[in-house]
Structures are given as structure tokens and as C-alpha cells.
Amino acid sequence: MKNIIIFGLFFLMVSCKSNPVTKLDNKTEVGLKGNWELTSVSYPNSSYIKINSFGIADSQCFETSSWRFISNNNQGEMALRKAGCPTFSSDITWYVNQEGNLVLKFVGADVKAKTVKEGYVLKVANLTENAFQLFDTVDVAGKTITLVYQFNRIK
Template sequence: MKKTLFTLLLLTAFISCKSTSSTVSTNLDNKTERMLKGDWTLTSVNYPNSAYFKVNSFNIEDSKCFVNSNWSFVSNNNKGEMSLNNVSSDCKNFSSPITWYINKEGNFVLKIINDYKAKEVNNGFVLAVRNVTESSFNLIDTINVAGQTKNITYTFQRN
């Protein structure tokens, strides 16, 4: 039992979200961007073994705190906003402007701006965008858990 607990604690220490690399394509997928225009709610976050470890999403908060967060995407200027309005005392409230785009490789590139100008923010996140419909879509993040690649799926529903 102690060995299992130690292994779980060790796994938690190795979990992190990845940041963008410096060479992300900026050739835009305008059609998909237009489909995401509007207001969305992140309705679920799923990943393997989620009962055993926590994932800190976007270097902000535990991934489960993002459930019911609100996201707004403006496609003509690639700006928007995201906000966590959690009723749980374990989660903090957070709100920030964002910049985003979808490139032709199917990557959703996101910068969380906070109190800065977009050009002053040097890091961000690259997630795969999948299953885009008029009413829903998924963002897939890839993380490293103790040397193994795992996917986190963020599911969005249109408001």
C-alpha cells in the first residue's frame, strides 16, 4: 500500500501542461475559426487515471476547476476571453483575455494574456482541435506522465 501511494505521489510530481514551441505554423484555418466564433462552456475534462492524479491546466488551476468555465472566441481578430467561475471552495475564480488561432495542421494555439499585451506574452499552449460541429468541439492536450504520453480532452458546448 505504501509503495502504491508513493508511486501516485511521484506521478503527480511529473505532471505538467506543455507550452508552445517556438515554431508553430501560423497558416490559419479560417473556416474552423469561424465555426468557433461565439460563446462556449467547457463541459468536461477527461484523461486516463483522473481519479489518481491532478493536472494543472494552462498553468492556472486543477483541470477539474475548468468544468463550467466560460470561453468567448472572436474569429475576425483572434481574441477572446476565458473565465473560471467556480462555486467550489477548492477552485479559484480567474478571468483573462486570450488570443488564439487555429492553424492548417489542426492546432489550436492559445495565449492567456492576463494584464499584459499579447506581444509581451512569450509562452502559450498548443492543443489539437477535434470534432468541431456547430454545437461542440474538443481540444486535446498532450502531457507527459512519468515518461508516458497521455491526452487530456477538453469538451466545449456552445451557449
């Protein structure tokens, strides 16, 4: 009987072991809190190469887009509004991991974030009270280039 109880406690302890949790960079998340405008997208040879950002539109269409980051629940929204570009808006979920990467998902209406399989990982850099940058590396014809998304706080 004693062995059964010991085995049962051992089994219970092993089965309740928690999964590793992603460590978050809460300081950076709080710094991103608020309303932002993506003011420019730059990368080498941008006048010759067209890059589709986030599978949504040409990267230049993201200029003047508005972004809202809510840090207490890691949600928000974004909207494209540049003339001559497709109209697009979406809810987002996001977080910043300990490596300083913004992990981002676009979430459609009535869709739970956990069901969205595609996401994006971008490096957060140069965060100040009024500006920050996101760096995204993409493959263009076998070469890796870095896109720089420049954000400025909307006051």
C-alpha cells in the same frame, strides 16, 4: 554608376523579403466563433491523477468555465467559475493553424500578446455547430497522456 544602381536594387529586393507567415484555418476559426462552456475534462486515471491545466488550476476546475472566441480579431476571454476552485479570468489571443491546432495565449490586463512568451498548442477535433473538443498531450511521470476538453456552445 549602372552597377551601383543594380546592386542597390538587388540589395533592396533581398532586404524586403517577407518572413514566412503561419497559414491559418479560417473555416475552423469561424466555427469556433461565439460563446462556449467547457463542460468536461477527461483523461485516463483522472480520479487518481491531478493535472494542472495551463499553469492556472487543476484541470477539473476548468469544468463549467466560460470561453468566448472572436474570430475576426483572434481575441476573446475565458473565466473559471467552478465552486471550490480558484477564481480566474483572462483575455486570450488565439488562432487555428493549417494543422488544425489551436494556438492559445492567456493575456493579462494591459499586456500585449506579443510580450507573452508562454502559449499552448491544442488539437481541435470534432467541431460541429454546437460542440467541439480540444486535445492536449501532457507528460505525467514519464508517460504521455491526452486530456480531452469538451466544449458546448452557450445558446
